[in-house]
Amino acid sequence: MLPPVPNPVEFGITSDYGFLSPELPLEVLPDPYYAEWEMIIGNLQPLLLSKRLRSIVDQLPILSVSHLQTDAEWRRAYVILVFILHGYVWGGDSPTERVPPQLTVPLFEVCERLELPPVATYAGVCLWNYKPIFADEPATNLDNLACLQTFTGSLDEQWFYLVSVAIEARGAPSIPVMLRAIKAARTGNSQIVTECLQRLAETIDETNTLLQRMHENCDPYVFYNRIRPYLAGSKNMHDAGLPNGLLYDNGHNPEYRQYGGGSNAQSSLIQFFDIVLGVEHRPTGTSRNDSDKGSEDSTKPRNSFIHEMRSYMPGPHRRFLEQIDSVANIRSFVEARRGDSALCIAYDACLAMLRVLRDKHITIVSRYIILQSRSARRPSQSANPGPPAARNLATAAPTDKKKLRGTGGTALIPFLKQARDETGEPAIDAWARRLLSTGPADKKFASLSKVGEQPDGHLEVVGLCGTWTAEENEGGICHW
Ligand code: HEM
Ligand SMILES: N[C@@H](CC(=O)c1ccccc1NC=O)C(=O)O
Numbered sequence: 001m002l003p004p005v006p007n008p009v010e011f012g013i014t015s016d017y018g019f020l021s022p023e024l025p026l027e028v029l030p031d032p033y034y035a036e037w038e039m040i041i042g043n044l045q046p047l048l049l050s051k052r053l054r055s056i057v058d059q060l061p062i063l064s065v066s067h068l069q070t071d072a073e074w075r076r077a078y079v080i081l082v083f084i085l086h087g088y089v090w091g092g093d094s095p096t097e098r099v100p101p102q103l104t105v106p107l108f109e110v111c112e113r114l115e116l117p118p119v120a121t122y123a124g125v126c127l128w129n130y131k132p133i134f135a136d137e138p139a140t141n142l143d144n145l146a147c148l149q150t151f152t153g154s155l156d157e158q159w160f161y162l163v164s165v166a167i168e169a170r171g172a173p174s175i176p177v178m179l180r181a182i183k184a185a186r187t188g189n190s191q192i193v194t195e196c197l198q199r200l201a202e203t204i205d206e207t208n209t210l211l212q213r214m215h216e217n218c219d220p221y222v223f224y225n226r227i228r229p230y231l232a233g234s235k236n237m238h239d240a241g242l243p244n245g246l247l248y249d250n251g252h253n254p255e256y257r258q259y260g261g262g263s264n265a266q267s268s269l270i271q272f273f274d275i276v277l278g279v280e281h282r283p284t285g286t287s288r289n290d291s292d293k294g295s296e297d298s299t300k301p302r303n304s305f306i307h308e309m310r311s312y313m314p315g316p317h318r319r320f321l322e323q324i325d326s327v328a329n330i331r332s333f334v335e336a337r338r339g340d341s342a343l344c345i346a347y348d349a350c351l352a353m354l355r356v357l358r359d360k361h362i363t364i365v366s367r368y369i370i371l372q373s374r375s376a377r378r379p380s381q382s383a384n385p386g387p388p389a390a391r392n393l394a395t396a397a398p399t400d401k402k403k404l405r406g407t408g409g410t411a412l413i414p415f416l417k418q419a420r421d422e423t424g425e426p427a428i429d430a431w432a433r434r435l436l437s438t439g440p441a442d443k444k445f446a447s448l449s450k451v452g453e454q455p456d457g458h459l460e461v462v463g464l465c466g467t468w469t470a471e472e473n474e475g476g477i478c479h480w
Contacts, residue, residue: 002186003323005179005182005327006324006327008176008179008320011317011319011320012316013175015173016140017168017172018169019127019317020165020169021072021075021127021128024132025072025079025129025131027148028076029080030073031067031068033063034077036061036063037063037077040056040080041084041149044084044087044151045150045151048087048151051091053087053091054091054092058102062106063106074110075128077106078107078110078116078123078128079125079128079148080149081107082107082118082120082121082125085099086232090232091230091389092389094389095241097242097245098249099248101249104248104250108250114315115316115318116313117312118248118257119234119260120231121266121313122164122262122264122266123266125161126164126168127165127168127314129147129148129161129165130147130148130161132145139169140165142162142166142210145162146158151230156217156219156227157218157222157227159216160227163211163213163214167211171269171272174199174203174272175272177196177199178276181200181276181330182327184196185330190340193334194340194346195346198349200350201346201350204273204350204353207357211360212360220368224372225372229389233260233261233262233409234258234261235258235261236405237258241389244256244258245257245258259312260309260312261409263406263407266313268318268321271309271310271321273350274306275324275325277331277347277351277354278328281303281307305408305409306419330347355420361420362417369406370412373404
């Protein structure tokens with residue numbers, strides 16, 4: 001008996017909004033009982049600038065969560081509390097390790113309810129932190145989006161979150177499409193699976209276009225020096241001044257805890273793409289050859305970071321991904337039908353698009369983190385210092401690139417390159433290898449209008465979703 005294919009609606013996931021909150025995020029908690037929280041979050045930038053945030057939070061009463069009613073209200077409470085938390089920790093002259101009961105007590109309860117860790121996750125800064133500019137236009141077009149909260153008040157910070165919001169919305173329709181594909185694969189309907197895969201490839205291609213738009217309004221200097229420091233977590237933060245993590249003080253039993261900061265690795269959508277396509281990530285530092293190749297059992301080692309990031313997703317989204325994991329059948333369906341050229345090409349196009357996404361992302365990380373860390377200046381040399389603890393965090397970045405870390409705590413480029421390389425397997429590599437050894441497309445790839453090696457040695461593919469070449473992937477990142 002096969003496990004049932006999950007119904008996304010039961011997990012709060014819709015075909016319009018995907019993993020974004022299904023109703024628009026609340027801009028204000030309706031109960032005036034929370035007026036003091038709203039006053040602080042509404043004045044976050046002035047309170048950070050004047051360095052008064054900590055003292056104002058310390059003077060707050062410990063508010064109860066018993067006045068929160070709807071799911072939207074619980075989510076709004078989470079957004080408020082994590083923005084105040086990160087402002088409180090990183091907004092002074094140096095980071096403070098103690099989180100006072102005024103934050104700890106309600107935050108723990110809100111997080112228990114939402115099944116999230118007490119830290120600013122992707123859900124808090126992206127999924128539940130947007131509004132449409134005009135109510136009568138599509139709510140999730142990048143050009144009709146604004147953020148509810150930011151640390152810096154900058155356009156750059158809004159854009160940084162909104163690109164992800166737009167990607168989530170663009171990817172949303174692919175969720176029911178791929179559930180249909182899973183069901184069609186169960187009945188052996190190759191034509192439907194092919195159509196669904198074609199639509200998925202187009203969707204991933206469109207998310208790639210959105211990712212490219214990061215550069216339009218988010219300046220790498222502003223991102224690295226002003227915004228990113230507030231997104232830091234408390235794990236591996238010794239260099240930044242939090243050797244033990246954060247001391248969450250609930251008033252009677254203070255406890256040190258360490259959590260990773262916000263990261264797009266916490267996006268359920270991108271993990272959904274991987275899972276549904278059967279892309280497997282292994283622990284960093286191992287290759288396919290190190291593992292028990294060939295066996296499809298669930299004891300295979302997984303990329304522990306990517307998998308761990310599921311515990312930073314809202315509970316229902318995490319459970320949805322787990323259920324998709326247990327029904328994902330597309331990869332084995334395609335592998336069993338190597339002679340079905342339309343099917344193989346559609347599947348390969350999805351992998352190629354996902355790989356392009358990771359390539360473009362690596363370029364972004366180089367520009368927004370690696371290059372910036374090289375030019376980061378010590379506070380005394382800086383003519384225009386940023387927020388104090390945040391500034392220290394940016395300038396504390398080691399010059400040794402090997403030690404640079406993502407807000408999630410990964411070793412950046414080695415981690416991202418491995419995730420990218422694992423995306424290409426198996427089909428794209430297999431057919432690219434064959435192409436390179438046997439020449440241009442054989443019948444199997446008939447629906448690709450052009451596949452071949454260019455005079456300069458680059459491989460060019462004109463496929464379902466446009467043209468892409470190995471050259472596009474800067475720095476020899478793509479090894480076709
Ligand atoms: C300026 C913009 C961005 C920067 C600097 C950046 C940086 C990073 C870093 C450093 C990581 C490693 C994990 C960690 O330690 O945090 C990461 C992971 C990741 N990021 Fe981004 N990111 C950016 C925007 C985005 C956007 C808009 C997306 C949406 C597609 C995205 C998708 C991912 C994914 C999926 C991962 C997990 C690794 C993987 O699956 O390949 N990132 N990002
Ligand atoms: N991992 C990134 C931060 C990041 O990607 C991120 C952090 C919080 C919320 C969203 C994020 N990604 C978004 O576009 C970094 O290390 O700078």
